[in-house]
Every structure is written in C-alpha cells, then in structure tokens.
Amino acid sequence: MSRxxxxxxxxxxxxxxxxxxxxxxxxxxxxxxxxEDLSHFLTQSExxxxxxxxxxxxxxxxxxxxxxxxxxxxxxxxxLRQLDALLGGxxxxxxxxxxxxxxxxxxxxxxxxxxxLAARLPAAQGGLGIDSxxxxxxxxxxxxxxxxxxxxxxxxQPERLTDExxxxxxxxxxxxxxxxxxxxxxxxxxxxxxxxxxxxQIASHIAQxxxxxxxxxxxPFLASFTGNIARRQVLHAELAHLLSQIASKHKVAIVLVSxxxxxxxxxxxxxxxxxxxDVWTRVAANRMSLQRRxxxxxxxxxxxxxxxxxxxxxxxDI
Amino acid sequence: xxxxxxxxxxxxxxxxxxxxxxxxxxxxLGSMVEVVGESASGKTQLCIQLAISAQLPEAYGGLDGEVxxxxxxxxxxxxxLGSMVxxxxxxxxxEDYANSxxxxxxxxxxxxAEFESMETMFHAFDYKVPALLSTGNVRLMIVDxxxxxxxxxxxxxxxGQSPMTFYKERSDSLVSMGAKFKRWANEYNCAFVFINQVTxxxxxxxxxxxxxxxxxxRPDLSLPGxxxxxxxDSSTELLSSxxxxxxxxxxxxxxxxxxALGAVWSNIIDTRIMMYQRRxxxxxxxxxxxxxxxxxxDQATIEPPSHLLRTRRWIENAFSPWAPSAQCEVxxxxxxFQHISxxxx
Numbered sequence: 001m002s003r004x005x006x007x008x009x010x011x012x013x014x015x016x017x018x019x020x021x022x023x024x025x026x027x028x029x030x031x032x033x034x035x036e037d038l039s040h041f042l043t044q045s046e047x048x049x050x051x052x053x054x055x056x057x058x059x060x061x062x063x064x065x066x067x068x069x070x071x072x073x074x075x076x077x078x079x080l081r082q083l084d085a086l087l088g089g090x091x092x093x094x095x096x097x098x099x100x101x102x103x104x105x106x107x108x109x110x111x112x113x114x115x116x117l118a119a120r121l122p123a124a125q126g127g128l129g130i131d132s133x134x135x136x137x138x139x140x141x142x143x144x145x146x147x148x149x150x151x152x153x154x155x156x157q158p159e160r161l162t163d164e165x166x167x168x169x170x171x172x173x174x175x176x177x178x179x180x181x182x183x184x185x186x187x188x189x190x191x192x193x194x195x196x197x198x199x200x201q202i203a204s205h206i207a208q209x210x211x212x213x214x215x216x217x218x219x220p221f222l223a224s225f226t227g228n229i230a231r232r233q234v235l236h237a238e239l240a241h242l243l244s245q246i247a248s249k250h251k252v253a254i255v256l257v258s259x260x261x262x263x264x265x266x267x268x269x270x271x272x273x274x275x276x277x278d279v280w281t282r283v284a285a286n287r288m289s290l291q292r293r294x295x296x297x298x299x300x301x302x303x304x305x306x307x308x309x310x311x312x313x314x315x316x317d318i
Numbered sequence: 319x320x321x322x323x324x325x326x327x328x329x330x331x332x333x334x335x336x337x338x339x340x341x342x343x344x345x346x347l348g349s350m351v352e353v354v355g356e357s358a359s360g361k362t363q364l365c366i367q368l369a370i371s372a373q374l375p376e377a378y379g380g381l382d383g384e385v386x387x388x389x390x391x392x393x394x395x396x397x398x399l400g401s402m403v404x405x406x407x408x409x410x411x412x413e414d415y416a417n418s419x420x421x422x423x424x425x426x427x428x429x430x431a432e433f434e435s436m437e438t439m440f441h442a443f444d445y446k447v448p449a450l451l452s453t454g455n456v457r458l459m460i461v462d463x464x465x466x467x468x469x470x471x472x473x474x475x476x477x478g479q480s481p482m483t484f485y486k487e488r489s490d491s492l493v494s495m496g497a498k499f500k501r502w503a504n505e506y507n508c509a510f511v512f513i514n515q516v517t518x519x520x521x522x523x524x525x526x527x528x529x530x531x532x533x534x535x536r537p538d539l540s541l542p543g544x545x546x547x548x549x550x551d552s553s554t555e556l557l558s559s560x561x562x563x564x565x566x567x568x569x570x571x572x573x574x575x576x577x578a579l580g581a582v583w584s585n586i587i588d589t590r591i592m593m594y595q596r597r598x599x600x601x602x603x604x605x606x607x608x609x610x611x612x613x614x615x616d617q618a619t620i621e622p623p624s625h626l627l628r629t630r631r632w633i634e635n636a637f638s639p640w641a642p643s644a645q646c647e648v649x650x651x652x653x654x655f656q657h658i659s660x661x662x663x
Contacts, residue, residue, distance in 0.1 A: 104584035105637025139348060139500055139588060143324045145640035179319055187501055219585070223497035227490045262581030296643065 002027035008053040011197060012238050017041055018050075026054045069095075076119045076210075076253075077126030079153055082313035086302045087286065091126065092119075093307070094210055094253045096285035097243055101274045101303075103260040106292050109140040110318040112213045113149035113181075115255060119211045120180040130210025131180045133202065137192060137220045141183050150174050152317060182206055189224035189235060192217075196239065199246050211253045212246070218259040218276050236279040244283045256280050260289070272303050327640075330458060330509060331379025332364070333371045333410045336657035337633055337648065341591065342641025344379065345511060347457065348503045350496070350586065352464075354514040354577040355593030360631060360650055361513045364593065365460045366399050367654035368511060369428050370406050372458040378411045383457025383508070385428045386450055390439060390466040394430045405653035429456075436467035436491075443495060451506040463513035465578045468492070489582045496586035512587065516575040589638040595631040603660065631655075 002025040005018045021041055023029050029038055029050070038047050075090035084091050092098060092115060102108040116134055121127025134141060154173070186192045192214075195202075203209055217239075221232045247254045258274040272289035274280065281287045287304040293314070301312035329343035338344040345351055345368060353361045369387060374380025387394065403424045408416035429450055433439040450456060468488055499510050577584065577592075584590070633655065634645040648655045 104581060104587070105590060109639035139350070139504065140639040141323070142327055142346065142640040144327045144342065148640070148642075182319060183323060185504070187497070222493055226493045226497075227486070259585055260581075292637070 003054070008050075009056065010049065010053050011242075014042075014046060014050070029054075074128055074210075074251075076121075076128045076130070078115060079118045079121070079126060079156070080114070080315055080318070082315055083300055086288075086300065086308070086311050086313050087305075088308040092211075092253050092255070093285060094128075095247055095251045097247055097254045097256060097280070097283055099274070099280040099284040099287040100255060100257045100290055101260050101272055101287065102257060102290040103262075106260075106290050107298050107318050108215060108257045108290060109145065110149060110152075111290060112140075112215045112255065112257060113146050114153060114318055116181045116211060116213060117146075117150055117153050117177050119253075120177050128210055129208065131182060131206050131208045132211040132213060133206065133209055134181050134183045135192065135195065135212065135214045136183055136185050137187070137214065138216055139185070140215055141185075143178075146178055146181065147174055150177050153177075156317065180208075182209075186220060187223070189220040192220045193235070193239060193242075196242055196246065199250070203250050203252075209250070209252060211255070213255045214257065216257040216259055217280065218274070221276075222259075233277070233279065236276055240279050240283045256284070272301060328381070328507075329379075330368065330372045330381055331374075331410075333367055333379065333406055333654060334648075334656045336659075337646050337655060338379070340633060340641075340644040340646035340657075341589070341635050342638055345458070345509045346589075346640060347381070347507055347509050349509055349588045350499060350503065351509065351511045351589045351591060352514050352577070352583075352587040353511060353591045353593065354516060356516050356575060356595075359593040359595050360655065361593055362395060362462055363398070363650060364591075364633070364655055365462055365511060365513060366395065366402055367406060368458060369399070369460060370403055370424055370654075371410070373424055373427050374407070374410065378415075381457040383427075384453075384455045386447065386456055386459040387428050387430045388439070388442070388447075388459070388461045389430060389432045390434075390461075391463055394432060396425070396430075399425060399428070401652060402654055405651075409653045409656070433467075439467060440491070440495075443498065448502070451502055451508065454506065456506065457508050458511065459508060460511045461513065463515060464583070465513075465515040469515065469517075469578050485580075489580075492579065492583050492586060496583075500586075514583070515578045517578040518575060589640075590636040592634045592636050593631070594634065595629055597627045598630050599627055 004025050005015055005023060005028075008015070008026070018024075018029075023038075038050070042050070073096075074094045075092060076094075077084050077091040078087075087093075100108060100111060102111075112134065116132040119127055119130050119132055122129050151174075184195060186195055199212075221235060225231045225235075243254055243256070246252065258276050258280055261273050261275040272291075281304055284304075285306050286302060286308070289301045289303050291299045293299055297314055297316045298318055299312060299314050302308060302310050304310070326348070327343070328347040329338070330345040330347070331338050332341070332344050353364055355361050365387075369385045372380050372383050372385055375382050400421060403421040404416055407419060407424075431442060431446065433442065447459070451459070468491070502508070503510055577590070631648050631650060632645050633648050635641055635643055637643060646657050647659070649658045
C-alpha cells in the first residue's frame with residue numbers, strides 16, 4: 001500500500017498539483033518512465049523536494065533528545081527587565097514561535113523594532129548579534145521610528161550603550177544596529193506565503209538571520225479573504241505549520257503580531273485573545289498580549305506558554 | 319535594509335513646526351492617518367490647511383503636490399479654503415512669497431469630489447480615484463469623512479437587516495477599502511487622511527486602568543505619556559510646558575467619546591490624530607487675571623469665572639508607529655491652526 005500524496009510533507013499547492021495531474025500516491029511517480037512527465041508541471045526544485053519528501057520518514061525523538069535541544073536553545077534579551085522576567089529571565093527563544101496579541105495603537109510596532117534591535121546587540125549586552133527579517137504587512141515600518149527605537153533602547157540601559165560619553169548616539173552605531181534589520185513589505189496573503197515558502201533562499205542570502213518578525217500576521221489574510229473566515233483559517237493552519245518548520249530548521253525566533261479580537265457590542269473590554277483564534281498559539285511557545293495604558297506605559301502579559309507560568313508586567317516605555 | 323529606507327521618510331508639514339513635532343514630522347507619505355474629533359472641533363479646517371500645505375514647495379515643508387479631496391458631508395467649504403490660502407502661505411513662507419503666488423493656483427490643484435451616498439463613493443474608489451492617482455502628482459488624499467455613509471444604515475432595502483449583518487458588511491467594506499488604500503499609498507507615494515466622527519460610549523472603564531485605544535470610556539484618564547516617566551523624549555518636554563494640562567485633559571475626556579467605525583477601522587489606520595476643544599483657561603492666564611484683580615487665593619481650587627473662559631483647542635497624536643504620543647495646544651485663526659504655548663509666570 002503506497003503512501004498517499006496527501007501524507008507527504010509538502011506545501012498544499014504542490015499536493016494539489018500532483019492530485020490534479022493524476023498522481024495520488026507515491027507509487028504513481030516513483031516509477032522512472034513517469035518521472036519525466038513530472039517536469040511538465042513541476043519545476044526542478046519542486047521535483048527535488050518531492051523526491052526527498054517521498055523518502056523521508058516522519059521523525060520521532062526521545063523526550064531526552066528534545067530536552068537536550070531545549071537546554072542548548074539560545075535566547076536574546078529584550079533589554080526590558082520586566083519582559084525578560086516574564087519570559088523566565090532569558091528573553092526570546094530561538095527556534096520557537098512567539099505570538100503577541102495587540103490592538104490598534106497598542107505598541108506592537110515599537111515592540112517589534114525593540115526586538116529586532118535587541119537581537120542585534122552583542123552577547124556582552126544580552127543579544128546574539130543576529131540579523132532580523134521584518135515582514136511588514138501593514139506599512140508600519142519607518143526609518144525614523146526605527147531610529148527612535150534605537151535611541152530608546154540605548155538610553156534606557158544602566159550601562160551606556162553609546163560609545164561616547166554624551167547622550168548623543170553616534171550615527172554609525174545607529175546604522176550598524178539598523179543594518180541588521182531587513183524589511184520586506186508584503187500586501188496580500190499570497191505574497192506573505194510565497195515569501196515564507198522561499199525562506200530557505202532568504203536565509204542563505206542573509207547569513208546571520210536569527211529573528212523573523214511579522215507585523216501583523218492577521219492583516220494580509222483579512223485583506224485578501226475579506227468575509228471568508230473558512231478560507232482564512234485553512235491558510236492559517238498551513239502557515240502555522242510552515243512557520244514551525246522554519247523556526248526549528250533554521251533555529252530562528254519567529255515573532256507573530258496578531259490583531260486582538262474586538263468584542264462586538266462591548267467596547268470597553270480589553271481583549272487579549274486574537275482575532276485569528278488560537279491558530280498561532282497552538283504552534284507558539286509563548287503568547288503575550290500588549291496593551292497601551294492611559295497613563296502612558298504599557299501592560300504586557302504572558303497569557304500562555306509552554307515554558308513559563310503566566311504573568312503580567314507594566315512597562316513604561318518600549 | 320532598514321537604513322536604506324531613510325529616504326522613505328517624507329513628510330508633509332502642517333504649516334506649524336510644533337504641531338509637526340507633535341505628530342513626528344507632520345503627515346508621512348505612504349501612511350493612513352485618521353483625524354477624529356467631535357463636531358466643529360476643526361477637523362475639516364485642519365484638512366484644508368494640509369491641502370494647502372501639501373502644495374507648497376519642499377523648502378516650506380510641502381511636496382509641490384496635488385491633492386484629492388473627497389467630501390461626503392455637505393458642500394465643500396470652498397470659501398474657507400479661499401480665505402485660508404494667503405494667510406497660511408504668508409505665515410509659513412513669508413510675505414514676499416505669499417504675494418508672488420496666486421490663490422487660484424492652489425485651488426486648481428485640489429480635485430474635489432462630492433458623494434452623497436456610499437455606492438457612488440465606492441464606485442469612485444474603484445475607478446476615478448486610481449485614475450487621478452496614476453498621474454503621479456497627487457501627494458495627499460483627504461476623505462472628509464469616512465464615517466458619513468458608513469455609520470448608519472441609510473439604504474432602504476437594508477432596513478430589515480440585523481445589526482450583525484450590517485456590522486459585518488461594514489467591516490468587510492472597510493477592510494477592502496483599507497487594503498486598496500495601503501497599496502496606493504505606497505505605489506503612488508501619497509498620504510491618506512481620513513476624517514472620522516466620534517460616537518458615544520456608555521460602558522464603564524476597566525479595573526486595572528488599561529484601555530483599548532480610542533475605543534472606550536476613560537473616566538480616570540490622565541494625560542498619555544505625561545509626567546511620571548523619566549525619559550527625556552521631546553514629547554514630554556512639549557507637555558511639561560504647563561503643568562496644568564493634566565487636570566484639564568482628564569476632565570476633557572471624561573465625556574466618554576470614542577472614534578466611530580470600531581476596532582476594525584482602528585487597526586487599518588497607522589496614526590490617529592484627535593482634536594479636542596473645551597472652554598477653560600490656562601493656569602497661567604488665570605493667575606494673571608486673578609493677580610490683576612488683586613486676588614491671591616489658590617487657583618487650583620477655584621473655578622475661573624465664566625466671563626474669562628474661552629475655547630481652548632488641542633491636537634493630540636493618540637498613536638503612531640513613528641512618533642510617541644503627544645499633545646499640542648493650538649489656536650485657530652484665518653491662517654489655520656498654529657500652536658500656542660503658555661509662558662509660566
């Protein structure tokens with residue numbers, strides 16, 4: 001009994017292509033005379049990934065092995081004492097997903113910039129010297145915002161991160177911090193998916209990438225499939241799976257900002273649940289919610305985590 | 319690379335440096351900005367000011383660009399526009415330049431479209447607006463207001479609709495409009511400004527004092543970003559010019575108003591500018607007035623006599639990805655809005 005095409009670890013669109021062309025099981029295309037037929041509707045790289053997927057067995061690891069992996073996991077500090085404390089003292093873990101649920105104007109962009117910059121800091125200051133990929137789906141990224149975030153990061157530390165003694169950040173320091181952020185602007189869901197499916201290529205071009213931030217993950221699906229919740233959810237599930245794979249394969253931290261759900265009719269309740277439901281939480285190691293407070297600070301809460309107990313903290317400035 | 323995007327930070331000045339600073343530089347190209355406030359708070363006036371300012375040469379904070387003005391609430395205030403051109407240009411660029419330009423040039427570079435219904439407006443968004451934008455000269459598009467046709471169910475055949483269906487359809491319309499605008503903002507290198515109305519909110523606040531931005535009543539609100547933080551942001555310098563602002567603002571927003579169109583819309587915009595006004599008196603003005611009368615009682619506990627009250631206005635940057643929250647007190651005159659600062663005696 002040959003394996004069904006649907007059971008292979010392949011992108012859904014590839015499975016669809018195979019089935020549409022009459023290939024339902026692995027036996028259908030393993031035979032060499034048929035192999036040339038595949039190149040009629042598949043690219044070279046798709047044929048290669050097909051071959052490797054057909055031979056791969058789903059991995060099973062011992063719990064011990066997984067614990068060893070967890071022990072060797074890298075973290076980078078967010079440089080916000082309370083946030084690091086919420087996350088168990090280490091900061092943001094690489095190789096895992098973190099979801100941040102936020103509302104309009106809640107400070108998500110500031111947090112994303114802060115994480116990109118903090119990850120870039122050298123190890124002596126709690127960072128990992130890694131580059132970040134900032135996927136902007138809503139138009140939130142701006143150079144001036146990033147510069148301000150860099151200033152806030154450097155001037156809020158007990159030990160000065162500036163290289164002169166004055167409060168002025170040297171522009172070369174700012175540039176070197178910002179040079180680690182690679183910004184990708186996407187508008188629609190299919191663009192986001194295509195970008196993430198080609199992450200292998202991105203990772204080979206950007207040598208030191210260690211952090212991927214998606215701000216926001218909810219908007220492109222909402223915009224591309226307005227009113228079609230069912231379709232959105234199907235794609236969400238596929239993307240969640242893809243993101244898990246990217247995180248563990250490339251040992252990158254993936255931070256997803258999702259839009260908070262607004263309770264219809266009760267406009268006062270701050271929501272820490274995402275409009276996407278729990279699709280990201282299911283694959284995320286940590287889920288946080290971020291809210292701006294009326295007196296100017298922020299409330300950040302760890303609402304769900306596989307690694308730490310829940311908690312919340314109040315921060316003055318991100 | 320982030321540092322390569324430095325040149326993407328292009329701003330349209332409001333015509334006043336302090337207001338620009340409050341907003342992070344003015345109105346940023348490629349952004350979706352909302353201007354919200356109660357009736358007669360000056361939203362249209364601010365947009366007219368922006369429409370003129372965007373046309374000025376770059377040396378004066380403009381972008382030498384054209385403007386699209388979509389008007390949905392009543393006739394376009396063309397007389398106000400006409401009367402603002404010379405005073406504003408005079409204030410921003412000086413007398414010589416103001417005398418050298420013809421106000422009708424400014425009026426010609428603003429394309430006005432008036433829509434009485436939602437359907438005609440959406441049709442224009444699909445056809446007419448992209449056509450205008452594709453000339454490449456438009457730097458600013460103003461929609462006055464986005465709320466007018468979307469707040470209530472005005473078409474006859476939908477009267478029997480349930481509220482849920484109405485809100486759902488509205489959300490869908492807002493989302494698809496928002497997605498279109500975001501693309502255009504980037505593709506055609508222009509800024510979008512939307513005027514929104516406020517709606518009443520009847521429910522109470524949260525126990526822990528947090529709020530959903532712009533979407534709840536705020537009975538215990540003190541100034542955002544004010545006072546207790548130790549950071550040296552320029553925004554707190556802006557605020558601390560008068561210590562009296564916190565109590566006045568808190569009283570202002572207890573009137574429980576929130577921007578219309580809900581959270582869906584709040585998530586589509588990048589920046590929210592709120593406009594407030596209130597009858598009152600700055601502490602410094604009251605102090606001066608009471609000293610003049612030889613009255614040395616504590617001003618903090620005494621309500622100023624009503625004949626001294628005047629209408630005070632503020633422009634607030636409620637949230638923005640590229641600037642911290644800040645407020646700026648302003649006055650409105652024939653040249654539009656400009657900032658006002660009270661000297662502490």
